Amino acid sequence: MFNLCKTRYRKHHQPKQQKFTHKLSLFIIVHLTFGISQSYALDLPKPLSLNDFITVDERQAKLGQLLFYDKILSGNQNISCGTCHHHDLGGSDGLSLGIGEGGNGIGTQRTPGIGTDKIKKRIPRNAQALWNLGAKEFKFLFHDGRLSKSNLYENGYNSPAEEWLPKGLTNLLAAQAMFPVTSQFEMAGNPKENQIAGATHDRIDHVWPIISKRVRNIPEYGEMFVSAFDHIENTADVTMVEIAEALSAFINLEWRSYDAPFDEFIAGNNNALTSAQKRGLDLFYNKADCASCHAGQLFTDHAFHALALPPFGPGRTRRFDPSARDVGRMAETDLLEDAYRFRTPSIRNVTLTGPYGHNGAYDTLESIVRHHLSPLKSLQQWEPKQAHLPDVPWVSQIDFLVHDDKREMARIKSSVDIKPMTLADNEIDDLLAFLTALEGKRADELPLGRPYEVPSKLPVD
Incomplete structure (x- = not known):
């Protein structure tokens, strides 16, 4: 789940937003498709580095x-x-x-x-x-x-x-x-x-x-x-x-990753991003205002937001819940205003980690981006076939019970923290291009990898 539009959430019930005291004010050049260039001043995070991680033995x-x-x-x-x-x-x-x-x-x-x-x-x-x-x-x-x-x-x-x-x-x-x-x-x-x-x-x-x-x-x-x-x-x-x-x-x-084209760009290499990625970056930090939630070096505000994602599955129910549902943060705080809010994930390497949302409701980046632009419309149009659920006949009868529950759906629709926004198809394409610039170059070349065998001698998946 990632929040690509500006939110209106109750700050006194959310963790304090990370203060980004070390930002680079970069002057970037965005090359428009019709050959004209424009300049935008953007506050971008400083590069992520080894010092930002817990020391490992x-x-x-x-x-x-x-x-x-x-x-x-x-x-x-x-x-x-x-x-x-x-x-x-x-x-x-x-x-x-x-x-x-x-x-x-x-x-x-x-x-x-x-x-x-x-x-x-x-x-x-x-x-x-x-x-x-x-x-x-x-x-x-x-x-x-x-x-x-x-x-x-x-x-x-x-x-x-x-x-x-x-x-x-x-x-x-x-x-x-x-x-x-x-x-x-x-x-x-x-x-x-x-x-x-x-x-x-x-x-x-x-x-x-x-x-x-x-x-x-x-x-x-x-x-x-x-x-x-x-x-x-x-x-x-x-x-x-x-x-x-x-x-x-x-x-x-x-799973450390901070060698994406975006990291090269904020380190000073203006050629690290394509023209489409630069346009998408400008959208991300300006018009689309994605950075209001996906902020800082890790692209997360570490806060909780309600996005009206289509509900399905058994839900993470509490003992007294009458049916399959998931109320999100409220289950931990017991505060009604936290209902259906979930933590903003980091979106570094987001291209590698679908499906998207706390329940994987959307299987493509484009579909989750479009949901953020118009949550209620997207919720209304969502179809169960969009969920990646292996066939399990003996549990499938409850897979979409919550989605068919009119009262629960009404409650979800009443708790939405993002405002609808209109982006043209070409702008969405540029935004998606920028998200590809968050993929680490060595994301598939990790230090240790998967072992071939383990000391218990049990099979390794």
């Missing part, structure tokens, strides 16, 4: 690479982090709503399983891309921001684990890595299927010791932890905290 990153693709972390040992955040798919899975624990394969070829192992429901939200999540400026993670930096529970974070999240996690990304393994439909499995699935229905922190024991009992992993963490002297000392720290180090190192 490469020993931990190499350990995290193996853990990321090792199914030993899942309840039934049949899914890994890499299954839904795969190198071949830009760090995501190419689906609107993913197929989690119980499925087979990756991406659009992933099947929902058979017999007692088949999935019970789709993953409620789109698998987020991992690009630049190791940047220091991130204050919230997950679509609804349910993980944030805070000392509310005296462990450094406000999270779904509340006071049960262990101390010792050094960064937000490491804290995030604690949670997929506890999710029934993502990695834990269903009750009575395995020890981890049972533990997660008991209390969330009962899961982590089981996983850490599994991992440290594999000799190769045990030796790597002792080598990678200075405070670990014996394999028995390894906990889920160290596992999460290793995963964080890998994601941070692996």
Whole structure:
């Protein structure tokens, strides 16, 4: 989901917008198609650099690479982090709503399983891309921001684990890595299927010791932890905290990207962008006002906005929700004004990470851009066939229940933070051209890549 038009949201219920104190006032030349040139003064962010990321221990990153693709972390040992955040798919899975624990394969070829192992429901939200999540400026993670930096529970974070999240996690990304393994439909499995699935229905922190024991009992992993963490002297000392720290180090190192044509341009190379990309840049920062939300080095304001995206799927429901739906940020804050608001994602490498939206409602960049220009009209015209949903007959009957719920649709339509805007087709083409200029040149040549095998000897997706 990205907010390409100006918003009108209630600032006192949003996190403070990042102050961009280091901007470059650049004078750019935009070459119009009919041969005339015009000059525009634009405030652009300073180039993203290594200093903007959390420092990584490469020993931990190499350990995290193996853990990321090792199914030993899942309840039934049949899914890994890499299954839904795969190198071949830009760090995501190419689906609107993913197929989690119980499925087979990756991406659009992933099947929902058979017999007692088949999935019970789709993953409620789109698998987020991992690009630049190791940047220091991130204050919230997950679509609804349910993980944030805070000392509310005296462990450094406000999270779904509340006071049960262990101390010792050094960064937000490491804290995030604690949670997929506890999710029934993502990695834990269903009750009575395995020890981890049972533990997660008991209390969330009962899961982590089981996983850490599994991992440290594999000799190769045990030796790597002792080598990678200075405070670990014996394999028995390894906990889920160290596992999460290793995963964080890998994601941070692996999915850094700041070598796009845009980065060359703001560093002073006026020839780094094509004429169409320059026109699109001007639209992005001026007429289309995309930068009011997609601001700064990472192209996000780290705030939450309601875009009236077409609803479908099981939804991330609360215990008392009467039907399948997703109220977004409100589920975390309990504030009615936060209903249907979701976090602005970074759009670096956005060309690699479709489908788009918190539920992957749109499968092309053009379609999500056009939605931003006229949200209510786009919502009205949206068709279920636009969703990338693998065929799962036993859950498909609820896929579009919420979309057919007139009352829920009315509530979504009443909560829209962006105003309609008109752009000509050629302007949309230029805007899309600029978005391609945010794709890193080495986005497909990452430092560590996917391992061929892992210490558990389980198959690697």
